[in-house]
Amino acid sequence: MSSNRRTDPAAARLTGWIQPVVDAAGFDLEELVVTPAGRRTVVRVVLDRDEGVSLDDVAEVSRAVSAALDTNDGELGRAPYVLEVTSPGVDRPLTEQRHWRRNTGRLVAVAVGPAGATEQVTARVQAVDADGVTLAVEAPGKPGARKRPPTVRQVPWSELGAGRVQVEFGRPGADAGAGDATDEIDAADEIDDDVDDDVDSDTHDDTEDGQ
Numbered sequence: 001m002s003s004n005r006r007t008d009p010a011a012a013r014l015t016g017w018i019q020p021v022v023d024a025a026g027f028d029l030e031e032l033v034v035t036p037a038g039r040r041t042v043v044r045v046v047l048d049r050d051e052g053v054s055l056d057d058v059a060e061v062s063r064a065v066s067a068a069l070d071t072n073d074g075e076l077g078r079a080p081y082v083l084e085v086t087s088p089g090v091d092r093p094l095t096e097q098r099h100w101r102r103n104t105g106r107l108v109a110v111a112v113g114p115a116g117a118t119e120q121v122t123a124r125v126q127a128v129d130a131d132g133v134t135l136a137v138e139a140p141g142k143p144g145a146r147k148r149p150p151t152v153r154q155v156p157w158s159e160l161g162a163g164r165v166q167v168e169f170g171r172p173g174a175d176a177g178a179g180d181a182t183d184e185i186d187a188a189d190e191i192d193d194d195v196d197d198d199v200d201s202d203t204h205d206d207t208e209d210g211q
Contacts, residue, residue, distance in 0.1 A: 010034045014043060014069075021068045022047055025061050028098065030088055037082070045085045050102055053087035061085050094163035101128040107168055110135075111161035112153070118161065124150065125163075132156040 011034045022029040022045070031046040045065060047053060062085040069083070094100050094108065104125050111118040112135070123135035136150040 017068050017072055018045060018065055021064045022061065025057075025064060027053070027057075027061065030092075040080065040082055042082045042084055045083070046088055047085065048088050048098075048102070050098070052102075058085050058087065090165050090167065092165075094165070097128065097130075097157070100125060100133050100163065103163075103165055104128060107166040108135075108163040109166055110163035112155045113159050118159075122166065123153070126152065133160055 011032055014034065015029070015032050018032060019029050025047075027047040027049045029045070030048050031044070033042075033044045033046075035042045035044065045061075047058075047061060062083065065085060066083055092099070094103060094110075104127065107122065107124050109120065109122050111120050113119050121135070121137045123137040125133060126136050127134040132155050135153050135155055137153050138150050139148040
């Protein structure tokens with residue numbers, strides 16, 4: 001994590017206000033980051049759910065989060081800020097069971113195996129359950145050689161590292177909609193001194209990501 005990100009106590013306080021709003025809208029709060037940016041502070045809210053996140057979803061949650069911050073206006077102080085609500089990017093590491101479930105069918109790079117004996121593989125996520133992840137592991141091969149069929153491997157959670165989704169340009173529709181949803185709305189909201197003294201306006205950034 002970047003050293004200039006202010007996570008405590010500012011992010012903890014904001015999470016207490018924002019988490020219930022995101023939960024009520026039916027989303028998971030994947031990340032909340034408070035970052036100084038010049039004379040203002042960026043409050044970045046990352047949300048996701050199994051059905052994915054649309055531009056309309058992000059705009060709706062942005063309005064609800066902004067309203068929640070307005071409700072706490074007295075505690076926030078009078079310093080303006082930038083609010084960014086977005087879905088996770090395709091480069092988001094897969095670290096939770098829900099992350100793997102939402103990427104079933106996609107190609108990932110991941111370290112698998114017991115501690116001290118892991119190997120890096122490229123595989124397609126076939127299934128996800130309470131025991132672990134079923135991967136169709138691609139066989140390594142030399143350029144130009146005939147491609148061998150993948151090997152199905154059941155990997156328990158204890159032997160699964162953080163996965164990274166691989167963008168497949170040659171697979172029709174594989175990454176359609178994979179992007180970042182961004183919507184900006186200027187307003188005058190506030191954050192207290194624990195967040196930043198130099199904040200400026202309220203902006204909502206929506207860029208849809210095909211998760």
